[in-house]
Amino acid sequence: MKQKKVFLDESEMPTQWYNVMPDIPGGMSPPLDPETKEPMAPEKLAEVFPMGLLEQEMSDQSWIDIPEEVQEVLRIWRPAPLVRANNLEKALGTKAKIFFKNEGVSPSGSHKTNSAVAQAYYNKREGIKRLSTETGAGQWGSALSFATHKFGLDCKVYMVRVSFDQKPYRKSMMNTYGAEIVPSPSPDTVIGRKILESHPDTAGSLGIAISEAMEDALSRDDTKYALGSVLNHVILHQSIIGLEAKKQLESIGEYPDVVVGCCGGGSNFAGIMSPFVTDKLEGKDIRFVGIEPASCPTLTRGKYAYDFGDVAAMTPLLYMYTLGHDFIPPGIHAGGLRYHGMSPIVSALVRDKIIETTSAHQLECFEAGRLFAQAEGIIPAPETCHAIKAAINEATMDLNDPKTILFNFSGHGLLDLASYDAFYSGNLHNYDYPEEDIIAATKNLPVI
Amino acid sequence: MKQKKVFLDESEMPTQWYNVMPDIPGGMSPPLDPETKEPMAPEKLAEVFPMGLLEQEMSDQSWIDIPEEVQEVLRIWRPAPLVRANNLEKALGTKAKIFFKNEGVSPSGSHKTNSAVAQAYYNKREGIKRLSTETGAGQWGSALSFATHKFGLDCKVYMVRVSFDQKPYRKSMMNTYGAEIVPSPSPDTVIGRKILESHPDTAGSLGIAISEAMEDALSRDDTKYALGSVLNHVILHQSIIGLEAKKQLESIGEYPDVVVGCCGGGSNFAGIMSPFVTDKLEGKDIRFVGIEPASCPTLTRGKYAYDFGDVAAMTPLLYMYTLGHDFIPPGIHAGGLRYHGMSPIVSALVRDKIIETTSAHQLECFEAGRLFAQAEGIIPAPETCHAIKAAINEATMDLNDPKTILFNFSGHGLLDLASYDAFYSGNLHNYDYPEEDIIAATKNLPVI
Numbered sequence: 088m089k090q091k092k093v094f095l096d097e098s099e100m101p102t103q104w105y106n107v108m109p110d111i112p113g114g115m116s117p118p119l120d121p122e123t124k125e126p127m128a129p130e131k132l133a134e135v136f137p138m139g140l141l142e143q144e145m146s147d148q149s150w151i152d153i154p155e156e157v158q159e160v161l162r163i164w165r166p167a168p169l170v171r172a173n174n175l176e177k178a179l180g181t182k183a184k185i186f187f188k189n190e191g192v193s194p195s196g197s198h199k200t201n202s203a204v205a206q207a208y209y210n211k212r213e214g215i216k217r218l219s220t221e222t223g224a225g226q227w228g229s230a231l232s233f234a235t236h237k238f239g240l241d242c243k244v245y246m247v248r249v250s251f252d253q254k255p256y257r258k259s260m261m262n263t264y265g266a267e268i269v270p271s272p273s274p275d276t277v278i279g280r281k282i283l284e285s286h287p288d289t290a291g292s293l294g295i296a297i298s299e300a301m302e303d304a305l306s307r308d309d310t311k312y313a314l315g316s317v318l319n320h321v322i323l324h325q326s327i328i329g330l331e332a333k334k335q336l337e338s339i340g341e342y343p344d345v346v347v348g349c350c351g352g353g354s355n356f357a358g359i360m361s362p363f364v365t366d367k368l369e370g371k372d373i374r375f376v377g378i379e380p381a382s383c384p385t386l387t388r389g390k391y392a393y394d395f396g397d398v399a400a401m402t403p404l405l406y407m408y409t410l411g412h413d414f415i416p417p418g419i420h421a422g423g424l425r426y427h428g429m430s431p432i433v434s435a436l437v438r439d440k441i442i443e444t445t446s447a448h449q450l451e452c453f454e455a456g457r458l459f460a461q462a463e464g465i466i467p468a469p470e471t472c473h474a475i476k477a478a479i480n481e482a483t484m485d486l487n488d489p490k491t492i493l494f495n496f497s498g499h500g501l502l503d504l505a506s507y508d509a510f511y512s513g514n515l516h517n518y519d520y521p522e523e524d525i526i527a528a529t530k531n532l533p534v535i
Numbered sequence: 536m537k538q539k540k541v542f543l544d545e546s547e548m549p550t551q552w553y554n555v556m557p558d559i560p561g562g563m564s565p566p567l568d569p570e571t572k573e574p575m576a577p578e579k580l581a582e583v584f585p586m587g588l589l590e591q592e593m594s595d596q597s598w599i600d601i602p603e604e605v606q607e608v609l610r611i612w613r614p615a616p617l618v619r620a621n622n623l624e625k626a627l628g629t630k631a632k633i634f635f636k637n638e639g640v641s642p643s644g645s646h647k648t649n650s651a652v653a654q655a656y657y658n659k660r661e662g663i664k665r666l667s668t669e670t671g672a673g674q675w676g677s678a679l680s681f682a683t684h685k686f687g688l689d690c691k692v693y694m695v696r697v698s699f700d701q702k703p704y705r706k707s708m709m710n711t712y713g714a715e716i717v718p719s720p721s722p723d724t725v726i727g728r729k730i731l732e733s734h735p736d737t738a739g740s741l742g743i744a745i746s747e748a749m750e751d752a753l754s755r756d757d758t759k760y761a762l763g764s765v766l767n768h769v770i771l772h773q774s775i776i777g778l779e780a781k782k783q784l785e786s787i788g789e790y791p792d793v794v795v796g797c798c799g800g801g802s803n804f805a806g807i808m809s810p811f812v813t814d815k816l817e818g819k820d821i822r823f824v825g826i827e828p829a830s831c832p833t834l835t836r837g838k839y840a841y842d843f844g845d846v847a848a849m850t851p852l853l854y855m856y857t858l859g860h861d862f863i864p865p866g867i868h869a870g871g872l873r874y875h876g877m878s879p880i881v882s883a884l885v886r887d888k889i890i891e892t893t894s895a896h897q898l899e900c901f902e903a904g905r906l907f908a909q910a911e912g913i914i915p916a917p918e919t920c921h922a923i924k925a926a927i928n929e930a931t932m933d934l935n936d937p938k939t940i941l942f943n944f945s946g947h948g949l950l951d952l953a954s955y956d957a958f959y960s961g962n963l964h965n966y967d968y969p970e971e972d973i974i975a976a977t978k979n980l981p982v983i
Binding site: 090091092094096097098162163164174192193194195196233236255256258259260262263264265457460461463464465466501502504505507508511 | 538539540542544545546610611612622640641642643644681684703704706707708710711712713905908909911912913914949950952953955956959
């Protein structure tokens with residue numbers, strides 16, 4: 088047995104992010120103004136995002152420097168280890184080599200912290216005092232709470248009510264880092280009050296929470312908004328995952344045949360796979376497999392079209408795979424994958440057939456997660472269980488195929504153990520949609 | 536800034552444990568038979584422990600090989616990182632250098648896993664099919680659940696009822712690794728039923744849970760008992776912490792002026808400090824500071840005497856600092872530090888003035904833990920907050936003293952966030968004892 092864990096020295100941590108946008112064969116379509124349906128004017132986006140991030144959002148540069156201040160905070164836990172899942176391989180009886188990039192080692196327990204630190208930094212640099220955001224599963228809210236504390240910013244988190252109630256430990260974590268947290272919909276915003284009036288018992292959704300956080304940022308001069316996935320600058324910040332993984336594999340003479348990740352908004356998957364895209368375009372035999380929940384089948388059953396990112400239709404229109412912005416997925420336990428849309432970058436790479444997509448039901452994903460925990464010790468987040476399921480599929484389709492699989496272990500599940508309890512108790516169920524429901528969900532897409 | 540994190544290559548992981556017993560100037564007193572009060576006959580101990588562990592328990596060898604099968608499992612997460620707490624130093628405004636050994640990276644989240652793996656291995660090797668154990672805070676139960684699964688053993692965990700109720704996520708973790716868990720006192724044992732009859736609402740205690748687990752092991756041929764701290768073989772297994780830390784500090788040209796750890800049963804503190812003891816005996820200027828909760832002041836206010844390890848007086852008599860085996864400490868949130876006794880090795884080193892002792896109240900420890908989390912990202916276990924408090928004391932007694940502090944970050948607090956909530960809500964209190972209560976507690980020590 089060779090080294091199980093591959094570390095990079097801190098001096099080997101990437102000092103530039105990789106921007107995959109210039110590589111996309113079919114190009115990207117610009118975000119549109121929700122009112123005029125014309126390409127969004129940068130000054131309007133500047134009401135909610137700082138210029139440093141907007142420049143990245145639209146950049147055609149392949150490499151963008153990581154500021155020293157951001158690197159310093161990232162070095163608290165990065166470079167993240169690359170781990171050979173040899174015990175999982177043995178449990179599966181496969182000749183495949185399975186590697187995972189362990190993003191669970193970050194302070195908040197997931198890859199989200201990578202972008203949170205960068206976003207807090209650029210806002211701080213431009214004099215912003217406070218950030219508003221939404222969180223579904225709680226991973227992003229925790230990450231931004233940590234990052235804003237590091238840069239001395241205040242932070243308000245609108246947490247989807249069902250998660251707020253189910254995951255009290257996520258609130259405690261955000262409290263520890265000094266953030267303010269309210270369940271969404273909340274009485275603190277116009278849109279929140281409106282929804283509470285018509286649906287007092289609603290479980291909430293990411294789409295609603297985004298509307299609230301956007302309204303918060305738009306209504307205060309000292310505040311801007313931060314989003315934890317979907318957008319191009321978030322994908323950019325997450326490229327550090329793939330850049331490190333590539334170096335780590337190189338250092339042991341390996342190269343992946345397939346790169347796997349779970350897809351909610353797309354950032355962890357794009358983060359690990361985007362630095363490999365040029366290799367594929369240059370003819371390298373490498374596959375990228377994104378997996379999503381069958382209960383929120385954005386990439387596998389959604390439409391590729393312009394749509395809003397939120398329920399209240401306040402965000403710019405993004406060209407992406409979508410199930411319709413008023414689609415409310417069932418309350419599955421992988422809260423981070425319950426989003427109607429998908430990163431425009433990931434969507435374009437799917438359109439251009441660079442990324443393959445697949446889906447899985449939650450019960451088989453928890454089963455995969457338990458097998459992984461027993462073999463490798465670490466308990467994965469429910470979202471990450473999807474990536475593990477896809478990696479296991481790849482490793483077992485032909486047990487004698489010695490292929491090299493790299494997957495993104497996007498986060499640990501230590502704050503999601505109630506979901507495992509529900510699984511063990513037999514109270515979890517799968518959800519599926521008849522085709523007519525998907526057709527109905529996507530029939531209200533905005534007309535451009 | 537130099538490297539923040541110091542890693543060792545897997546090939547540099549220690550292949551031998553260090554046994555500090557031969558170094559102890561005043562020597563060790565043997566365990567006594569609870570019935571005859573004569574030195575315990577090994578064949579009687581062999582009813583509950585496998586020979587491989589008993590040999591270690593009484594060994595006079597300084598170095599003992601770590602079996603390859605144990606090393607292989609330890610390599611899932613070891614060597615553990617040594618981290619420079621430079622952000623904490625900055626927050627304190629101290630010139631001291633603070634390093635911590637991060638044992639929170641283990642599968643179950645604490646140092647306990649180091650001994651669990653070794654204990655499961657030696658039991659497996661001798662044909663044992665099942666282990667019984669107790670757990671207080673849940674750290675040890677989780678660790679043994681993971682380790683027994685790795686070696687194909689069954690595991691039954693008697694979990695102190697107050698923790699069982701307060702820490703549902705610990706149960707979920709043990710379930711994930713396939714163990715059976717019951718709240719203690721339980722109806723599954725004679726002693727459990729007896730206590731439930733007289734005290735149906737008892738919160739339980741480690742002393743009771745130990746009695747139950749011992750009874751379980753004694754009543755079944757296929758089962759032996761496992762203890763997560765206190766005993767000499769556990770301290771031996773934990774020496775890997777200090778051995779690694781010493782190598783890591785050496786690799787960056789550092790040597791500690793003071794080594795700090797929290798003391799419950801003593802294993803994490805002894806684990807990090809014991810490999811440095813010979814240096815001190817040879818005249819090196821190094822201090823060892825053990826910190827315990829003021830609400831369970833075994834080392835600072837207890838008696839040095841023979842006492843039982845459990846409430847039912849079933850265990851051998853150990854020569855140690857003790858508050859009396861029927862002392863039930865208040866329900867503070869550092870459950871792992873709520874034990875009436877102390878490792879005989881740590882006790883002897885205190886007697887010989889090699890170890891200094893101190894205590895702290897839980898509120899100041901949580902405050903220290905929060906400060907650490909905000910600075911370094913990682914949320915510490917309530918037990919670990921004590922070590923952090925002592926490290927901060929060392930770093931701030933003279934802010935201009937550039938001393939080097941090494942402390943054991945024994946575990947993360949991600950499954951203890953409810954305790955932080957209690958702290959934030961103002962519902963936590965300190966506990967202290969008037970001297971007459973301590974005198975009363977220790978007046979029933981067995982007469983030898």
